Amino acid sequence: MKKIAILPLRKDSKGIIGKNKKKMVGRPLFSWVLSEAIFSELDQVYVFTDDIEIVTFIEKEYTWSTKVIPLLRSKENATDTASTESAMIEFADKVGYNFDVICLLQATSPYTTAKDINAVLESIEGGEDSALTVVKTHRFVWNANGEAQNYNVFNRPRRQDFEGLLIENGAVYATTKESFMTSQCRISGSIGIVKMAEESLIEIDSNSDWGVVESLLIERQKKQKQQQKIEYLVLDVDGVFTDGCVTYGKEGELSKKFDMRDGMGLEILRQNGIDVVVITSENSELVKQRMNKLQIKNAYYGVKDKFSFLNYFVKEQNTSFGALAYVGDDVNDLASMCSVSWSFAPANATDIIKLHSDFVLSKSSGGGAIREVCELIMKYNKRYE
Structure with a gap:
């Protein structure tokens, strides 16, 4: 089973200028998920972009890995109005649908780990047509009409008794070739669910979001430190x-x-x-x-x-x-x-x-x-x- 990923990157960004290339904990933002994809069970990782600077960076920086392949994206599918699905269709055509499973990764989800990617792939290998990552949140949700959507206001549950909601965090999606060719959508058919940490729900849309995510990433890395004899x-x-x-x-x-x-x-x-x-x-x-x-x-x-x-x-x-x-x-x-x-x-x-x-x-x-x-x-x- 050939498992590939597409990491779509646009040159322009309205919220944070040059967001994909801006340094997050000293690294270009996109490199966080890219390096995790390299060390996952994926066979190939395509960086699909209209940014020549990113293409040049990848060609020079990742020579130690045969997995990473930069591929130019058309201007039409790199605009503010172009959908991610349209970029995926263009990409699939360019590689001649030469895959069994296609995985969509997002540069704006730097919390994504190889373990998360592998879990999504395993869901498909287990028989699902597609799979995605979600976050379980215990927030109480309301609509614009002032109506509670997921609890009874007269019987407010305690957090430990509250089932909560599963929300897409936009980090990892995967689907079989057959399902994608039929639906032209990132997920369809029978869909598997993979849970990620709650902090992965934070979106990077402003400089304040950037600071929060950077601080959380630093703390995540520090918590994983292990001490042993220095070699x-x-x-x-x-x-x-x-x-x-x-x-x-x-x-x-x-x-x-x-x-x-x-x-x-x-x-x-x-x-x-x-x-x-x-x-x-x-x-x-x-x-x-x-x-x-x-x-x-x-x-x-x-x-x-x-x-x-x-x-x-x-x-x-x-x-x-x-x-x-x-x-x-x-x-x-x-x-x-x-x-x-x-x-x-x-x-x-x-x-x-x-x-x-x-x-x-x-x-x-x-x-x-x-x-x-x-x-x-x-x-x-x-x-x-």
Whole structure:
């Protein structure tokens, strides 16, 4: 059974300008559901968009996954008035209906997890024609005529006795090819129901919604933290190895300053069985030379979506986020730092990083911050000896 997904993205957004690409916990909004889809039971994930910038980003960023395929969407099906179903029909025609199950994902539902996607797919594999995600709410619903819709006002139930309502949260839909070809609708026939957490009902239509969702995502990641012996130290480069400054000349990048004491600390870590991993959004020859000098084999360059790549790294190494420590200094490190066992921020990191890190170092980046982390990790790991 071939299971594919469509993630439709429009370039323009009226409520929040550039919403799909705006950084949510340091990552483009759409990348939250995209990375979960990659690690789900889906066979392929198509990002269907009229935004060339997103197409270019995906072609460069997700080379480590064969699942992700960007596909251009017509202008006619990317307007404010175009329906999602019309985009799905256009997409299905473009891929020649080469699927058994098609799953619709929404970028504005960043709470969606691989587990949620798999549950919807399992519902169809269990015999349903289609399935969708919902939220169970215990809110009392009224209509415009002042009439209660789901309870008796003269016999108001207690919350624990109230069955509540199931409401679509717009996160995940799936349907068989046969049902879609017949109905031209995202759900039809016998429909399965998959429940998601109540906070997934929040819609991102304004900047205030954005702030609420971002805070909830950060807390979700932090609650999932697990502590164990540290096996990997993950490092950013600019603002961690260096002070964040670079000198330029007419030839381009000329120099960066590194602290020799950091190198010795990393050597001591390796001698004690802790691997060093470097993930940087830059693609600097100077940095590559320094990492080669430090004999860091796990060095990855030009990575913009660090959290997705870190998920890939964890699975490839057959390890867990609980075995990782992370040092970062800016917002593109935030999602990773909220998820690993221990996160560290140099003394001169950005305020948001210091706010959400587990430990703010006394040393600044490029001035012994990494060496300080190495010593702290060595002390921490002693409890597992």
